[in-house]
Amino acid sequence: MSVTIIEISLVAGSIKVEPYAPVLDKSKKDKVKWKAKPSTLDFVVCFGNKTPFRHKHFFSKFRSESGPIKITPCGAEEYFKYSVEIGDKVLDPGIIITR
Numbered sequence: 001m002s003v004t005i006i007e008i009s010l011v012a013g014s015i016k017v018e019p020y021a022p023v024l025d026k027s028k029k030d031k032v033k034w035k036a037k038p039s040t041l042d043f044v045v046c047f048g049n050k051t052p053f054r055h056k057h058f059f060s061k062f063r064s065e066s067g068p069i070k071i072t073p074c075g076a077e078e079y080f081k082y083s084v085e086i087g088d089k090v091l092d093p094g095i096i097i098t099r
Contacts, residue, residue, distance in 0.1 A: 001029040003065070008084055009037040015084050023077070023096045024052075026069040032072035032095065033065040034054045034058055034084075052080050052097045073097045 006020045008015065024030040034045050045058040052073075053066040071078075077098040083093045 003031045004031050006032055006034050007037045008034055008043050010041065010086060015086055015089050017091060017093045019086055021094045021096055023070060023098060025098050026072065027099060029068055031066050031068060035064065036060045041086065045082055047080060047082045050080060052095065071095055073099055
């Protein structure tokens, strides 16, 4: 099991997410943690109709870690788009889940 840290920051007025589309392995029980940089930055992460995790929403102040992957990807891997919101700014990166 590993935890992938996804850093969220504002650069020149735009949201930056690093890594942009990490690969998580369900069989290895990988998790993700969204982390604000700087830590005072408030963000909301929102998955649309389909999320690979138990929850659809994650926040800078609480529930910033995904927990285990709850779905089995269609095929060898599946891409899940999500939105990062900071104030009125939005960015739509994703996560790739493998079996």
